[in-house]
Amino acid sequence: MATSSSTTISPRRHESVSRWRSGQPPAFALLVYPITLLVGSLYSAISPTAQSQQQSTATRPGPVVPINYFARKDNIFNIYFVKVGWAWTTLAFVSLLFTQQAYTHSPVELRAKRSIKALLRYAVVTCAWILTTQWFFGPAIIDRMFTLSGGRCENISILADSPSPSSSAAAGTAHKVTEEIKTIFTAVACKAAAGHWKGGHDVSGHVFMLVLASAFLAVEALGASSEECKPLADGAKEKQHNINTMDHSAVADIDDRFKVWSLRFVWGVALLSWWMLLMTAIWFHTWLEKLSGLLIAISVIYITYYLPRTLTSWRYVIGIPGI
Ligand SMILES: CCCCCCCC/C=C\CCCCCCCC(=O)SCCNC(=O)CCNC(=O)[C@H](O)C(C)(C)COP(=O)(O)OP(=O)(O)OC[C@H]1O[C@@H](n2cnc3c(N)ncnc32)[C@H](O)[C@@H]1OP(=O)(O)O
Known part of the structure; x- marks a missing residue:
């Protein structure tokens, strides 16, 4: 006895087939x-x-080819x-x-x-x-x-290059600026300052x-x-x-x-x-x-x-x- 396709295809399968036809990929x-x-x-x-590759990156100092x-x-x-x-x-x-x-x-x-x-x-x-x-x-x-x-951003070259402050007040301000820069930096800004984006997830x-x-x-x-x-x-x-x-x-x-x-x-x-x-x-x-x-x-x-x-x-x- 011949059966029609509507009786052989379950509603769920029918729905997923028509989803494919309308270009909707399943999850x-x-x-x-x-x-x-x-x-x-x-x-x-x-x-x-x-x-x-990983071993040479971990053991050799400097850039690895x-x-x-x-x-x-x-x-x-x-x-x-x-x-x-x-x-x-x-x-x-x-x-x-x-x-x-x-x-x-x-x-x-x-x-x-x-x-x-x-x-x-x-x-x-x-x-x-x-x-x-x-x-x-x-x-x-x-x-x-x-x-x-x-x-945080470490080894920032612009900070390392700056002259050492003469007074303790100036040293305090410099320290504050350093800390602020370290915390507000983005990865791009850190890289631009030749720093290393280290420590976090x-x-x-x-x-x-x-x-x-x-x-x-x-x-x-x-x-x-x-x-x-x-x-x-x-x-x-x-x-x-x-x-x-x-x-x-x-x-x-x-x-x-x-x-x-x-x-x-x-x-x-x-x-x-x-x-x-x-x-x-x-x-x-x-x-x-x-x-x-x-x-x-x-x-x-x-x-x-x-x-x-x-x-x-x-x-x-x-x-x-x-x-
Ligand atoms: C009726 C309504 C109407 C609405 C109308 C519409 C409104 C629309 C709304 C609003 C419009 C706004 C306007 C739209 C604009 C459109 C046009 C443009 O898009 S022009 C922009 C083009 N610019 C991009 O496309 C940047 C794409 N790039 C990025 O986003 C980043 O670079 C990203 C996310 C891809 C990666 O960032 P990472 O590279 O800094 O970070 P990690 O993936 O964590 O990688 C870390 C390190 O590992 C290397 N790395 C990872 N995987 C690698 C791989 N496979 N090969 C080589 N290096 C790899 C990386 O190179 C990186 O190294 P190292 O920091 O550079 O030294």
Whole structure:
């Protein structure tokens, strides 16, 4: 006896299948990040290459020449990609807005609604990036966490170079200034003064930003290119093609090419972010520093993309990509 598909697929499975079709990845897809960090950290713990790198860093005074190219802080991907990573992320996101059918070829009202909500999601993740790594009413959250956990800027050369004060009052003032500078410094300012950012819990900014950027781009790209965002079924599209003039089909071809290349660019940025995450996991930071960077990024992604699935009022504000 033949059974219809609606009787064989459970409602839960049906719901998850239609989520995939509308470009919403399930929460377990986020496991790719802890797994990546775990694999990278395990490799760094057992690989002889990574071990010998760590030993030379610990035993030899002064800078050590890294054994692996990706263990160098000045590797080309770190300098031109990660260190300006939010600019790449912004560029990739903007390219989605200008080329994907969800934002360019749907009815005007829907297009406007989708674009505003996508910009709001971008604003949420961008604010999270700014507050966590750049500025939080003064030093960024990761800098504040570092100083709150007992860290400070040591061996500041501008302080060591300054002439010794002649009177005890001047010495007192100099001491006060030194202490203030040590406590208000951010990681960037500390490095600029040739100091060492030491002692506290140093949340990995790389892990935070790379997880946030790659998850943001992946979810937005899946949503924008989902089935629900395709305006016409294939047959209808063909029919419309036939009644179009040559000029229109040439424009449509160019549109299609932009659409495809933009998606490739977005996935390229997301994949390179993932690769740099793996490199960070292998060559830099402690387990705990990587874990805290991961937890902050995953919380932001959860609030922006998963919470709206269950919290209707939040969904109404921020929307869901691909819907
Ligand atoms: C209707 C609504 C409408 C709304 C409209 C929208 C509104 C939007 C709202 C608001 C708009 C605001 C405007 C937006 C702007 C957009 C455009 C731009 O974005 S232009 C900005 C470009 N600048 C970046 O992108 C910086 C990105 N970089 C960073 O944030 C940091 O560098 C970060 C977090 C990635 C890392 O910081 P670390 O490197 O200081 O810290 P650690 O990760 O802990 O690393 C410690 C050390 O280990 C090395 N390290 C770690 N992992 C490494 C690796 N894999 N390879 C090499 N070195 C590594 C690092 O190099 C570092 O070393 P060492 O301090 O430099 O000596």
